[in-house]
Amino acid sequence: MKNRILAGAIALVSSVALGGCGFIPGSGSGDRTVTVWLMKDSVSPGFLDKFTRSYEEENPSIELDFKIQEWSGIGPKVLSALEGDAPDVIEVGNTQVAQYAESGGLRDLTLESMRDLGSEDWLPGLAQPGSINGVQYGIPWYAANRVVIYNKEIFEEAGVDSVPKTRDEWIAATEKLNRAGNQGIYLAGQNWYVLAGFIWDEGGELADDNGGDWRGALDTPEALAGMEFYQELQALGDGPTDADEEKPPQTDVFAKGDVAQIISTPGSAALIEQKNPELKGKLGYFPIPGKSSKAPGSVFTGGSDLIVPKKADERTAGIAVVKALASEKWQTELARGMSYVPNKPSLAHVIEGDEGTAAMAEGATRGRATPNSPQWARVEAENPIKPYMTAVLEGGDPAREAKAASERITALLAGSG
Template sequence: MNHRSLALLGALLLSTGLVACSSSGDGSGHASGDGSGGTAGARTVLDVWLMRDSVSAAFQKEFEAGFEKDHPAIDVKIQTQEWDGIGEKVTAALAGNDAPDVIEVGNTQVARYARSGGLTDFTDRVGELGGGSWLKGLAEPGAYDGRQYGIPYYAANRVVIYRTDLFREAGIDAGTIKTREQWLAATKKLDRGGTQGIYLPGQNWYALAGFIWDEGGDLAVESGGAWKGRLDSPEALRAMEFYRTLQALGKGPKDSDEAQPPQAEVMAEGRIAQIIAAPGGANVVMEKNPDLRGKLGFFPIPGKTATTPGAVFTGGSDLVVPAAAAQQEEAFTFLKELTGDAWQKKLALAMSYVPNRTTLAGAVASDPGAAAMAVGAANGRATPNTPEWAAVEAKNPIKDYMTAVLTGRDPKSEAAKASRSITDTLNSGS
């Protein structure tokens, strides 16, 4: 998942306390290729690229100190990278001979880099890294052609942010909403008396993707080396019908997404009972309307049954090691520590992230927003695992399809048209 996708998670980084000065690269750190890699005295220098705001300065300092205490022969040098232009920078690093030893990348970017042959294959070491309980939304896009290149780092996803006062006025206990039918019933009850039951823009295709996965469908599937768009499958059509029913219980625009206008700002301005967003959206709401402090809550997007939460798009990062990296074993040690239980618990609490494995969901129990994310993350997915998916998002026929259906056009024919566009785009680079 790239920075722009993260931005769509309701200002996730900006407003959940995830933004902090995370750079140690400006002065103390250094990039690979500046002649400082290798060993410092008897210590091996390990060059690491982490992305802006993925960790706070305090967490980074604590981790470096703890890691180097446990591994005194390794000198960790972390350089903070900016999201803008990172794709080209990583591609160049992988193609050269002076790549850093560890790089943080968006989870859905791994296939792009793995296809070039520039990443270290960790398939045979997944067990050592505790991969049996990794979140699928991080682990699956971290694999390419059946091999594991990306190691899950942290995750984030959408939840339902709701007005506790409006729910109380309507006599609704949010804690009892576990299924789609219960969610629809509650939303219908809320959608009256000047209150929108939900503000759902017509082009929130990430939410639609979750509904499609709930139905057992997908955005696209691969068979025999070729991809085929699947918005016209019976499962995807049922999901779109559910989306249309839910969207009608509010006044969300049919021809724009959650960023146009910013949905958290819309919620701050009126009596809107719910939005689908990352928990950070609540901070934006309260910032814009301080009267709503203490009046916002969270629950996981409901699924088709009470025992399984709704599927969600998993955003977040994986860690990769360039095949050309000089310090392969030291890099593996770094991965094992930062993605292991102890540091994952600390990272989740410090940054309000979802830990990288299902067994650690309890680590964020004290954070209501992160706890709701963690429930959904257990049923999280990623977009189709192909380097060409970025080109689909650039055109995004899914958005046009959704608007067409919501404005009264035939769902089957519009789905077939969008599916053909996805098919053509995904196979154009084969």
């Protein structure tokens, strides 16, 4: 599954990012070639060149060959590669690991992750989906998640002097902001990733794993409480009930200047400012508030893990490259250069001074991934969560609608329907 959340996170660098499905060769002097598939726009040419030069200087027998892949159609392409002519390292979306692990084509990286990579300190939203039945197949590389982007001028005019730290404070502030021709918040009715965070805060799940028997869980009291909060917040603006954040693009709506808040990745600010240069310097960021001030709200973590195929020609050398990319040195370079969240909370200090990324890193400590089922892609392809949200926002009975959506999720996770 493509992690669409990253689209906003890379907005600032996409104009100079790697293009096409070509390759970037190394110096050509190595005795062995390590082939690495990276996804388009994940890193800048500058980062990749710096890493390649440094790594090949330290490992003169190795030549790095980076091949850039498109997100579209990547699932079948990776599965095909795992069966035969596999590269040595592949970057995959964090929520894709379960699907690839089910194929039996991934190398067990548990030993390396425990011994050399400090796995006890990884962001849970990257580490958990990389681990299947206690085996670590995916090594966390980088993350991105949603924050609240707000219009400082509208906050000041409404007398909201500080950003909210709790849900209650958030509702109170948004009610004050929702006046005099302004929307307190623009929240589309089908922004299900945001709903997921509210459900997790309540102790609920999108789906539960009962020994491999996955069942939809939107109809639990906890999940219903998360939907109730979503409904309360969404009503404090004019977001559509029957569309997601891309229809229309919420950045376009925010750029009109009469919206106080949206929930998006910090990179969306660049798109907003391109649409409306008058908003430059007026945008701020804060983590999605939690139920108490002790911690921010839960968020969906998008990002990438690194995997090593069993059939890779250079498995050992590939693992060494993974270790380097996941190391503190190159995590720091990547986070600063790309405005990503590094793979460990202990490295959050490296992006201090970048207000948006710092807010994102704070929220990432409460990051989660979607249910770790190899069939979850089927759920997202049909996505019964979206019409469920619309039905509730348009007056449907929450319990009834949640039960129907949960039954459909159960069928999709079972591979039927």
